Amino acid sequence: MATTPTRKRITDIGPPHYSKFLHPLVAKNYGKWKFHETLEPGVLCHVGESGDRLYTVRAASPRILAVQTLRWFADLADKYADGYLRFTSRNNVEFLLANKDNIAPLKKELASQNFLVGGTNNAISNVVHTQGWVHCHSSATDASGLVKSVMDALASHFTQEDMPAKLRLAVACCLNMCGAVHCSDIAILGTHRKPPKIRHDLLPKVCEVPTLIASCPTGAIRPATVDGKQSVEVVEEQCMYCGNCYTVCPAMPLNDPDNDGVSIWVGGKVSNARSAPKFSKLAIPFIPNNPPRWPEVVDAVVKIVEVYAKHARKHERMGEWIERVGWPRFFELTGIPFTRYHIDDFKHAGLTFARSAHVRF
Amino acid sequence: MSENGKVKRKLLDELEKGPWPSFVTEIKKAAEANPVCDDLLGQLELSYEEKKGHWKHGGIVGVLGYGGGVIGRYSDIPEQFPNVAHFHTIRVNQPAGWFYTSSAIRTLADIWERHGSGLTNMHGSTGDIVFLGTKTDELEPTFKELTEAGFDLGGSGSCMRTPSACAGPARCEWACYDTLKVCDDVTRTYQDELHRPPFPYKFKVKCAGCPNDCVAAIARADLSVIGTWKDEIQQDDSAVAEYAAKGLDIQKEVVDHCPTKCMNWDGKKLTIENHECVRCMHCINVMPKALRPGKERGATLLIGAKAPIVQGALLSSVLIPFVPADELKETMDELIGRIWEFWDEHGKNRERVGELIQRVGMANFLDAIGLDPVPEMVTAPRDNPYIFFKDEEQPAEAEA
Numbered sequence: 001m002a003t004t005p006t007r008k009r010i011t012d013i014g015p016p017h018y019s020k021f022l023h024p025l026v027a028k029n030y031g032k033w034k035f036h037e038t039l040e041p042g043v044l045c046h047v048g049e050s051g052d053r054l055y056t057v058r059a060a061s062p063r064i065l066a067v068q069t070l071r072w073f074a075d076l077a078d079k080y081a082d083g084y085l086r087f088t089s090r091n092n093v094e095f096l097l098a099n100k101d102n103i104a105p106l107k108k109e110l111a112s113q114n115f116l117v118g119g120t121n122n123a124i125s126n127v128v129h130t131q132g133w134v135h136c137h138s139s140a141t142d143a144s145g146l147v148k149s150v151m152d153a154l155a156s157h158f159t160q161e162d163m164p165a166k167l168r169l170a171v172a173c174c175l176n177m178c179g180a181v182h183c184s185d186i187a188i189l190g191t192h193r194k195p196p197k198i199r200h201d202l203l204p205k206v207c208e209v210p211t212l213i214a215s216c217p218t219g220a221i222r223p224a225t226v227d228g229k230q231s232v233e234v235v236e237e238q239c240m241y242c243g244n245c246y247t248v249c250p251a252m253p254l255n256d257p258d259n260d261g262v263s264i265w266v267g268g269k270v271s272n273a274r275s276a277p278k279f280s281k282l283a284i285p286f287i288p289n290n291p292p293r294w295p296e297v298v299d300a301v302v303k304i305v306e307v308y309a310k311h312a313r314k315h316e317r318m319g320e321w322i323e324r325v326g327w328p329r330f331f332e333l334t335g336i337p338f339t340r341y342h343i344d345d346f347k348h349a350g351l352t353f354a355r356s357a358h359v360r361f
Numbered sequence: 362m363s364e365n366g367k368v369k370r371k372l373l374d375e376l377e378k379g380p381w382p383s384f385v386t387e388i389k390k391a392a393e394a395n396p397v398c399d400d401l402l403g404q405l406e407l408s409y410e411e412k413k414g415h416w417k418h419g420g421i422v423g424v425l426g427y428g429g430g431v432i433g434r435y436s437d438i439p440e441q442f443p444n445v446a447h448f449h450t451i452r453v454n455q456p457a458g459w460f461y462t463s464s465a466i467r468t469l470a471d472i473w474e475r476h477g478s479g480l481t482n483m484h485g486s487t488g489d490i491v492f493l494g495t496k497t498d499e500l501e502p503t504f505k506e507l508t509e510a511g512f513d514l515g516g517s518g519s520c521m522r523t524p525s526a527c528a529g530p531a532r533c534e535w536a537c538y539d540t541l542k543v544c545d546d547v548t549r550t551y552q553d554e555l556h557r558p559p560f561p562y563k564f565k566v567k568c569a570g571c572p573n574d575c576v577a578a579i580a581r582a583d584l585s586v587i588g589t590w591k592d593e594i595q596q597d598d599s600a601v602a603e604y605a606a607k608g609l610d611i612q613k614e615v616v617d618h619c620p621t622k623c624m625n626w627d628g629k630k631l632t633i634e635n636h637e638c639v640r641c642m643h644c645i646n647v648m649p650k651a652l653r654p655g656k657e658r659g660a661t662l663l664i665g666a667k668a669p670i671v672q673g674a675l676l677s678s679v680l681i682p683f684v685p686a687d688e689l690k691e692t693m694d695e696l697i698g699r700i701w702e703f704w705d706e707h708g709k710n711r712e713r714v715g716e717l718i719q720r721v722g723m724a725n726f727l728d729a730i731g732l733d734p735v736p737e738m739v740t741a742p743r744d745n746p747y748i749f750f751k752d753e754e755q756p757a758e759a760e761a
Contacts (some may be wrong), residue, residue: 009425009426009505009508010505010508010509011426011427011508011513011556012513012552012553012556013508013511013513013552014454014513014545014548014549014552015454015455015456015457015512015513015545015548016456016465016511016512017456017545018456018457018458018460018531018541018545020456020462020465021456021460021461021462021465022460022531026460026531026532030530030531031530031536031539033530033532033533033534034534034653035534035649035650035653036533036534036649037649037650046532046533046534054532056532060381060382061382061483062381062382062383062384062386062387063384063482063483064384064387064388064480064481064482064493065387065480065481065482065483066387066388066390066391066479066480066481067391067394067469067470067471067473067474067479067480067481068390068391068393068394068470068479069387069390070466070467070469070470070481070483071466071467071470073463073466074463074464074466074467074470075463077462077463077466078463083462083463083464084460084461084462084463085461085462085463085466086458086459086460086461086528086532087459087461087483087484088459088575089459089488089525089527089575089576089577091482091483091484093483096532113382114380114381114382114383114386115382116380116381116382128486129486130486131493132414133405133408133409133413133414133415133416134384134388134401134405134493135416135434135448135450135493135494136414136416137414137416137417137418137434138414138418139414139416142405142408142409144384145376145384145409147381147384148376148379148381148383148384148385149376151381152378152379152380152381155379155380155381158381175669175670176668176669176670177668177669177670177674178485178486178668179486180486180577180580180581180668182580182668182669182674183577183579183580183676214710217670217671217672217711218671242670244670246417246418247418248418250417250418250437253437255413255414256413257411257412257413260412260413270574270577270578270579270580271572271573271574271642272572272573272574272579272587272639272640272641272642273572273573273641273642273643273646274618274619274620274641274643275620277574277579277580277676279674279676289412291372291409291412292372292373292375292376292409293375293376314614315614315618315643315647346673347672347673348673
């Protein structure tokens with residue numbers, strides 16, 4: 001028999017309705033914006049059919065934000081933006097201003113705390129990323145530290161719109177890709193290289209074997225009896241190091257300092273502008289982790305950005321540029337070695353083979 | 362490693378230097394108010410020293426009556442860092458378009474300061490507000506305060522994940538339908554599926570107002586809703602001339618980049634063969650004052666995008682080329698119902714809809730959800746002759 005609830009428990013209400021959070025200028029011009037212009041990097045002006053003007057100031061956040069910083073954002077919004085702000089799909093914070101005169105003092109306050117203004121149009125915007133060592137069990141690297149290290153080197157391209165086109169970076173700390181980095185101009189992907197090490201001593205005590213077997217996407221885990229105890233074995237050639245088994249069974253750790261690191265992928269996009277959306281393709285199969293600054297990864301990314309910026313035509317995204325000049329040229333210009341790992345051997349492999357005699361010399 | 366009462370983090374302190382805003386600074390800020398974050402820093406410093414993570418996933422944790430919204434997280438070295446022995450994540454469903462008032466932000470901050478680490482993500486990759494790190498005992502009290510303040514949890518596990526939307530008509534002239542309304546409506550309609558995972562795997566819906574797709578719907582959503590228009594691009598000739606007069610090379614920067622070569626610029630007048638336009642947005646992006654999406658607006662519905670797990674990454678592909686804006690929610694509801702029914706019956710454990718379609722074939726999937734094939738669904742018809750003809754399309758064997 002059900003017990004009598006002592007209080008009314010609220011459930012299934014969904015998020016607060018967005019209409020409660022719209023700046024009066026937004027509410028008034030909702031669906032009736034006419035055009036926008038960029039006043040300077042990170043500062044947009046949207047003009048309504050009514051003639052109203054709404055100013056947006058965009059600043060990078062590190063995605064991990066303390067409540068103290070959120071309160072500071074709220075204070076800034078009250079001071080300069082009539083109490084209204086929003087966040088972008090790339091972890092930027094945006095203040096929505098009715099008064100143009102507030103742009104400069106808001107920028108100044110943001111700068112005082114290291115919150116850079118920019119990320120619009122042909123700037124490098126903020127980096128979509130995952131939790132990494134800060135909070136994930138299957139991460140092959142730290143996402144936040146990589147983002148910080150890479151963006152310290154690229155910060156001037158966030159505050160200036162000096163790329164040929166948009167350049168979107170993403171970091172995912174393993175191939176589960178919570179950050180869905182697979183369609184980014186440059187993606188940094190945490191990469192394990194070894195199957196989980198089975199703790200046969202611990203496994204029978206902490207794991208349900210059927211659940212563990214079912215967790216493997218490729219069916220690589222089989223029941224086995226080890227030293228008379230029920231356990232499992234891993235068909236190692238079927239393992240692609242996703243860590244799903246470790247998710248359900250802590251006796252299957254796959255973190256391995258000597259074999260974990262990152263791979264780098266280039267040339268993807270989600271926008272339909274000009275060419276169709278496309279996946280990022282493998283540029284560098286593996287770079288070992290080298291915290292706290294990952295200098296080899298930073299150098300590789302900076303090099304790719306510099307080569308792209310120098311050679312691409314205006315409005316050409318990374319992938320569009322590479323398709324025009326060809327992948328051999330990309331590897332030549334960046335100095336990245338082409339290896340056996342660059343040739344696909346998963347199920348749609350043939351799709352990336354060169355199936356023509358179109359060869360550049 | 363204490364110096365003048367202040368804990369030194371040799372490796373992490375490095376990440377407070379440099380121009381980009383620092384997540385280490387954020388964790389330290391939180392640590393001043395909540396010592397739990399000191400243990401987070403300690404464990405993270407150790408991860409940086411050892412080059413490996415120290416988190417475990419764990420048993421099911423959550424709030425009463427929900428099967429998702431909380432991700433269980435435990436330290437694998439709790440004796441060393443007892444304050445993060447439990448460090449669960451709570452996903453909080455964001456308001457559509459990520460618009461907030463300062464008071465809503467303060468409400469969230471206050472709740473999380475009372476019940477958790479004080480660390481957040483604004484936002485997680487799917488779009489939720491992420492509350493990073495609390496103990497099992499704090500889950501119900503956090504949930505109570507959130508719901509009393511008008512917030513609810515987001516999705517996790519094999520459920521309808523928290524839908525997301527771009528800024529849409531709230532702050533963009535290119536929104537071809539009301540992304541915020543559709544996202545919010547879908548979220549409310551499927552609260553049960555969002556909070557109580559009923560599916561073989563996750564199901565994501567993302568609402569992008571135009572083909573620029575600022576929410577990556579085509580890369581990440583099982584059902585991608587991408588705004589588009591059916592009639593002609595709205596063109597303001599005087600504004601085109603103004604761009605040219607200000608030095609924009611319309612031939613080079615606009616016309617030459619048109620993927621279907623449907624534009625012509627004779628030095629004075631821009632003409633567009635609209636029936637050849639694929640609505641890619643490039644010309645509109647470059648000349649937002651002169652060109653705008655047409656007036657007959659709606660969305661293309663696409664199906665099946667996902668990240669690599671399990672069978673490889675997929676982009677969404679066209680399911681319905683155009684749905685008028687005012688019919689969108691109704692069409693989506695009907696479609697979602699039929700897709701879920703088929704997926705429920707035929708989907709394997711951990712098989713996303715896109716993978717199911719790969720396995721059973723798009724044509725069979727279309728039959729099952731009652732959609733007729735149209736040429737907009739493919740870049741080209743099949744190029745192999747392995748056609749499985751259906752019996753009913755062949756004459757019965759001649760009777761004797």
